């Protein structure tokens with residue numbers, strides 16, 4: 001294949017996100033091409049993708065159907081506003097998604113990524129509480145170790161210390177449930193037995209601040225970015241019950257867990273707990289275009305509509321690129337493949353092989369201090385080497401050099417293969433990771 005890689009004489013001008021910029025520029029890790037479960041780097045080396053990019057490529061890289069759909073759409077209608085004007089495919093996508101989503105999440109608001117889905121969800125909750133005469137509810141509940149993106153709303157909800165410590169001007173009134181990692185749950189495959197009691201924190205907040213003080217509660221069904229914290233048995237059910245009792249809107253942030261990662265279409269379906277709203281992104285377009293969405297229950301949508309004027313805007317929020325035609329086309333093509341190839345069932349079937357293989361690979365490695373996972377997502381914690389994060393960063397670089405891409409958060413490696421991965425791919429990625437971490 002002809003080398004079409006653009007050349008550059010400088011790495012200086014790109015200010016990379018969530019990256020050790022200075023160190024990276026000394027020894028960059030550049031991806032040049034992707035196909036199936038593999039990337040190729042700028043030196044031509046093959047790199048197996050053990051984290052589905054950033055958990056967003058369930059169908060593998062280079063899906064021609066998606067690329068073609070985007071191409072055709074851009075030639076036909078490259079851009080359409082979505083304020084008071086729109087285009088038909090966006091409605092088709094909203095309808096398709098609403099049929100996939102659990103319960104009555106029949107109303108779909110489009111954003112441009114997971115972070116904007118989360119911030120949109122915060123504002124939808126505020127609009128809803130206002131519409132029903134509850135705008136005195138000003139608090140939001142999130143959780144320690146939560147990741148809800150990087151906009152100011154999501155940063156405020158964040159429970160990951162590094163993601164919030166220097167950003168002092170966040171939203172007031174956010175309170176955090178305890179996270180659900182417990183010593184006694186170490187080395188659990190699937191849902192841990194212990195920890196449902198941690199959901200009682202929500203009741204304590206209600207007791208502390210008053211029954212009509214909390215507007216909404218955000219939970220990732222599996223806390224993903226922090227390192228695959230699977231919900232303890234009974235935990236999500238308790239959160240749901242408390243939200244019901246006190247009129248708190250429950251949002252499942254399914255930016256990672258959505259579109260088959262847990263073995264079902266959504267974490268909500270897997271764990272059989274219905275949220276009032278759901279945020280999505282990543283797998284919605286197989287990572288091929290930036291897009292996010294919020295699924296909203298009929299009750300919430302109707303309250304906002306009913307509160308609006310007859311001929312005026314009901315919700316003063318949206319993005320220039322909400323429902324962008326190219327993103328919509330990518331999503332329609334992606335959902336089509338999910339259905340035709342029965343991808344979520346495939347992921348579910350592969351899950352036990354995957355989890356067994358992860359546990360087999362890392363159980364006897366001294367530097368690995370915990371393993372956990374569900375569906376096609378697992379995590380290994382590495383023992384801290386003097387300062388938190390140092391070993392994880394070292395492992396990130398060494399695994400890449402060893403031909404595998406894996407996302408590390410601090411000292412935790414998150415393994416999340418594409419849903420199309422074969423057993424041999426899983427074996428390959430795990431053995432390449434193991435070669436590195438067994439040397440610590």
Ligand SMILES: Cc1ncc(COP(=O)(O)O)c(C=O)c1O
Nearest residue numbers: 113114115147148149253255256
């Ligand atoms: C649960 C969750 N919410 C929100 C986001 C933010 O998504 P994005 O990076 O597309 O803004 C992420 C990203 O990993 C996520 O995992």
